[in-house]
Amino acid sequence: MKFIKSSLRNIRRSPYQALAAVLIMMLTFLTISFFTFLLSGSSRVINFFESKPQVTAFFKNEAKQSDINTLESQIKNTGKVSSARFVSKQEALKIYREQNKDDPLLLDLVTADILPASLEISTFKISDLSEISEMLKGSPDVSEVIFQKDIVSTLVSWTSAVRKIGSGLIIVLSLVSTFIMITIIGIRISQRKEDIEIMRLIGASNWYIRWPFLFEGMFYAVLGAVIGWMIASLALWYSTPFLSSFLKGIPILPVSPVFLLEVLLAELVFAVILGFLSSFLAVLRYLR
Amino acid sequence: MIKLEKVSKKFGTGVFGLVDINLSVDKKEFVFLVGPTGSGKTTIFRLLTREILPTEGIVIVNDWDLTRLPKHQVPHLRKKIGVVFQDLKLLFDRTVFENVLMPLEVTGVKMEEATQKVKEVLTQIGIIEHKDKFPIQLSGGELQRTAIARALVLSPQILLADEPTGNLDSATSWEIVKLLSDINEKGTTVIMATHNVDIVKNLSKRVIALEKGKLVRDDKKKEGKK
Numbered sequence: 287m288k289f290i291k292s293s294l295r296n297i298r299r300s301p302y303q304a305l306a307a308v309l310i311m312m313l314t315f316l317t318i319s320f321f322t323f324l325l326s327g328s329s330r331v332i333n334f335f336e337s338k339p340q341v342t343a344f345f346k347n348e349a350k351q352s353d354i355n356t357l358e359s360q361i362k363n364t365g366k367v368s369s370a371r372f373v374s375k376q377e378a379l380k381i382y383r384e385q386n387k388d389d390p391l392l393l394d395l396v397t398a399d400i401l402p403a404s405l406e407i408s409t410f411k412i413s414d415l416s417e418i419s420e421m422l423k424g425s426p427d428v429s430e431v432i433f434q435k436d437i438v439s440t441l442v443s444w445t446s447a448v449r450k451i452g453s454g455l456i457i458v459l460s461l462v463s464t465f466i467m468i469t470i471i472g473i474r475i476s477q478r479k480e481d482i483e484i485m486r487l488i489g490a491s492n493w494y495i496r497w498p499f500l501f502e503g504m505f506y507a508v509l510g511a512v513i514g515w516m517i518a519s520l521a522l523w524y525s526t527p528f529l530s531s532f533l534k535g536i537p538i539l540p541v542s543p544v545f546l547l548e549v550l551l552a553e554l555v556f557a558v559i560l561g562f563l564s565s566f567l568a569v570l571r572y573l574r
Numbered sequence: 575m576i577k578l579e580k581v582s583k584k585f586g587t588g589v590f591g592l593v594d595i596n597l598s599v600d601k602k603e604f605v606f607l608v609g610p611t612g613s614g615k616t617t618i619f620r621l622l623t624r625e626i627l628p629t630e631g632i633v634i635v636n637d638w639d640l641t642r643l644p645k646h647q648v649p650h651l652r653k654k655i656g657v658v659f660q661d662l663k664l665l666f667d668r669t670v671f672e673n674v675l676m677p678l679e680v681t682g683v684k685m686e687e688a689t690q691k692v693k694e695v696l697t698q699i700g701i702i703e704h705k706d707k708f709p710i711q712l713s714g715g716e717l718q719r720t721a722i723a724r725a726l727v728l729s730p731q732i733l734l735a736d737e738p739t740g741n742l743d744s745a746t747s748w749e750i751v752k753l754l755s756d757i758n759e760k761g762t763t764v765i766m767a768t769h770n771v772d773i774v775k776n777l778s779k780r781v782i783a784l785e786k787g788k789l790v791r792d793d794k795k796k797e798g799k800k
Contacts, residue, residue, distance in 0.1 A: 485676070
């Protein structure tokens with residue numbers, strides 16, 4: 287592994303070029319990590335909502351309990367409903383208090399009167415949600431119907447936008463880091479032109495000369511990937527308590543270490559390919 | 575062992591480096607290649623190491639026709655020919671030991687074996703005590719010896735020495751020539767380019783003289799005619 291020794295000597299001798307290469311790679315892989323976490327999280331949120339086909343009907347304050355009961359039994363009688371649960375104003379307050387138990391200010395402001403009673407309905411099939419929703423909207427006692435499908439479709443369109451922006455950003459950053467790496471490895475080759483010439487004259491093969499540069503490119507990319515992944519993972523770990531309270535009731539946090547390691551592994555593979563490819567392009571360009 | 579048949583070399587500038595050269599060098603021969611600066615001595619060396627190709631003619635080294643040698647075979651050729659370059663071409667960021675080790679590294683010889691070989695050659699050349707010094711810490715003669723040691727470390731069949739006494743005083747020059755003679759006696763073919771008349775006169779070896787790219791004298795040919 288003499289070429290590794292040779293690469294490490296190159297890196298030690300021009301630390302600023304090495305730093306620039308590692309930083310640009312780190313930025314690329316930090317972005318990749320963030321968007322991977324974001325997209326994986328949002329797809330799990332969507333799955334969560336999709337697995338719970340649900341319509342929630344909020345009742346007007348003047349709605350009578352007997353009317354609500356009639357509506358509930360009408361809905362149940364359709365045979366399409368897997369569960370229907372009535373949440374009274376007091377129960378709503380209880381849920382609200384439980385969710386905001388750490389924030390006394392929010393608890394003081396809310397009483398049972400301002401929280402509407404509601405009916406949470408789940409269907410066996412997601413396709414039946416529309417029909418149930420229409421039935422609920424038709425009742426004069428219902429003030430508002432929240433249809434889970436709307437939330438899911440909003441989330442899907444948001445996720446798709448995030449995916450597009452993320453992919454665009456990752457492609458641009460990968461290209462930028464490739465070009466920067468080609469330039470840096472090109473400078474390295476120029477700096478060692480005399481050494482390369484001498485090595486050729488004493489019988490070094492092309493691959494003997496190329497390997498240290500290829501290894502150097504892969505080393506920068508792998509180091510950048512590891513640092514980028516570590517920053518993103520640490521940021522996720524630190525923000526887990528905040529995100530957990532934000533995503534109340536949706537069980538996606540904490541993220542499993544296995545998932546994080548899978549992301550790292552995939553990034554390392556990509557880093558090796560990116561590092562090899564960019565230094566190989568530099569070698570082809572400057573080492574003929 | 576070495577044969578140049580009707581070799582001409584025209585450079586990109588249109589200038590002829592060599593014109594219609596015919597010569598052959600046998601195994602274990604010691605040959606002086608003489609001529610003024612620009613006469614084509616270095617061009618011959620560059621042809622023999624396949625650094626450049628002739629415009630016309632054939633160059634044969636060890637039964638290899640260098641004009642037809644595939645590019646990937648060039649490193650194999652260069653491992654068979656030791657070269658002491660005019661400008662030495664030592665790596666100044668490596669010690670004497672590391673410089674001499676380089677051809678063995680390139681060939682993929684195991685470290686233990688390579689270290690042993692380098693020590694042997696440095697002892698033979700007489701610079702073992704300088705093995706950990708960098709080129710900048712050496713005298714002209716020591717630098718020249720380092721370059722010779724590097725050329726010899728792979729035990730080449732042919733040694734090309736381009737002006738190895740160029741910048742040296744008379745005493746050191748003789749030491750270097752003595753060293754090359756010893757190497758030749760051990761069986762290596764040596765071609766030494768020089769314009770040091772004293773050395774050529776005092777050593778009764780074959781002399782090939784060039785002038786403006788043309789061969790103007792070859793003792794061997796004369797002997798043959800007689």
